[in-house]
Amino acid sequence: AQTVTQSQPEMSVQEAETVTLSCTYDTSESDYYLFWYKQPPSRQMILVIRQEAYKQQNATENRFSVNFQKAAKSFSLKISDSQLGDAAMYFCAYRSLTRGTYKYIFGTGTRLKVLA
Amino acid sequence: DAGITQSPRYKITETGRQVTLMCHQTWSHSYMFWYRQDLGHGLRLIYYSAAADITDKGEVPDGYVVSRSKTENFPLTLESATRSQTSVYFCASSESSRGHDFFGPGTRLLVL
Numbered sequence: 001a002q003t004v005t006q007s008q009p010e011m012s013v014q015e016a017e018t019v020t021l022s023c024t025y026d027t028s029e030s031d032y033y034l035f036w037y038k039q040p041p042s043r044q045m046i047l048v049i050r051q052e053a054y055k056q057q058n059a060t061e062n063r064f065s066v067n068f069q070k071a072a073k074s075f076s077l078k079i080s081d082s083q084l085g086d087a088a089m090y091f092c093a094y095r096s097l098t099r100g101t102y103k104y105i106f107g108t109g110t111r112l113k114v115l116a
Numbered sequence: 117d118a119g120i121t122q123s124p125r126y127k128i129t130e131t132g133r134q135v136t137l138m139c140h141q142t143w144s145h146s147y148m149f150w151y152r153q154d155l156g157h158g159l160r161l162i163y164y165s166a167a168a169d170i171t172d173k174g175e176v177p178d179g180y181v182v183s184r185s186k187t188e189n190f191p192l193t194l195e196s197a198t199r200s201q202t203s204v205y206f207c208a209s210s211e212s213s214r215g216h217d218f219f220g221p222g223t224r225l226l227v228l
Contacts, residue, residue, distance in 0.1 A: 043204065043221065043222045047216045102166075105175075106160070108156060108157065
């Protein structure tokens with residue numbers, strides 16, 4: 001069975017600094033997606049970035065980038081130039097693309113605090 | 117309004133009562149999902165639907181029933197609510213199995 005692990009329950013970063021959130025996963029599948037979602041205090045789940053497993057190039061979205069290490073099954077999120085609005089819970093998620101099945105496994109989340 | 121909506125946003129009920137949570141999306145997305153979010157567990161998939169009249173179990177389906185007679189609606193029913201079903205419930209939709217989910221605002225359910 002697939003698992004997603006976020007080992008950092010809470011992280012802090014100074015405004016304008018860079019922070020990296022860790023995520024590891026376990027799977028025997030070769031075709032899958034990985035996602036990072038942000039959940040601010042409003043509880044709305046917002047997609048931050050996604051990575052297709054077959055792509056070697058790391059995904060980037062403005063100040064957000066990932067370090068995808070497929071062999072190590074690691075998918076960390078780097079936030080550059082942190083802003084107060086980045087404070088939120090961040091969830092790593094794995095989606096299986098095996099034909100005929102649907103699995104969407106979320107980690108337990110990392111709470112990011114941004115210090116002014 | 118375009119998007120995905122959930123109702124009610126907050127619900128208090130008693131053990132043994134039937135409760136239905138509503139979900140409506142305006143994008144005509146094929147896929148719809150129900151998740152529950154609990155401390156220490158992240159989000160867990162309850163049920164999903166790949167199209168109208170097609171539903172399937174997720175990770176934690178026991179005690180829940182879903183239906184999807186129309187593409188845009190995906191109600192979740194707790195047939196006999198239990199205290200363990202106190203949670204925040206999120207509905208989501210996706211254009212395809214390869215796309216990401218668009219989440220609703222959530223329903224906070226308290227079962228007394």
